[in-house]
Amino acid sequence: MATTEIYRYLHVSELQVALDPEGYLIELEEWSPAVAEALASEEGITLSxxxxxxxxxxxxxxxxxxxxxxxxxxxxxxxxxxxxxxxxxxxxxxxxxxxxxxxxxxxxxxxxxxxxx
The missing domain is CATH 1.10.10.370 (DsrC protein, C-terminal domain)
Structure with missing residues (x-):
């Protein structure tokens, strides 16, 4: 599997979640509802x-x-x-x-x- 370039980290609670240049998770296993809320918030979306x-x-x-x-x-x-x-x-x-x-x-x-x- 090719390595993906880490562009930045999303900070959720005490976790640092690595994102690629387009904002997708590098490690899919790091997803959680809290990560979803943080990603949505960056887009100005409150998840309903x-x-x-x-x-x-x-x-x-x-x-x-x-x-x-x-x-x-x-x-x-x-x-x-x-x-x-x-x-x-x-x-x-x-x-x-x-x-x-x-x-x-x-x-x-x-x-x-x-x-x-």
Whole structure:
């Protein structure tokens, strides 16, 4: 496995969590709900129950497929897990502005989705 350059550290309680230049965790095992809260806070996001639902879908997707989904698979996975209303791009954009697949994966402690710029 190639080594990833550490860009900075996120300080959560007494832990230092290493991040790559794009803000993704270097060691996925260091993720915790507190780390998610800290990453979201940096983006100006306060995690609500709806955010946590999507984060859970993402983490389950990663456990099953060993990759973080790009936008289309994310929309499909959320729709299957949480229902058609929540499985819409507009819903995900409201929760995770900009690039929902990338931002949600980062907050969920997953690698950058493949095919995301």
């Amino acid at each position: 129950e709806e955010h946590w639902e999507v984060i859970d879908v993402l983490r389950n997707f990663y456990r099953r497929y060993e990759l973080a989904p790009a936008m289309r698979p994310l929309v499909k996975a959320v729709g299957l897990a949480l229902g058609e209303e929540k499985g819409r791009s507009i819903h995900l954009m409201r929760l995770f502005p900009g690039s929902p697949a990338k931002l949600a994966a980062r907050i969920a402690g997953l690698p950058k989705p493949t095919h995301c710029l």
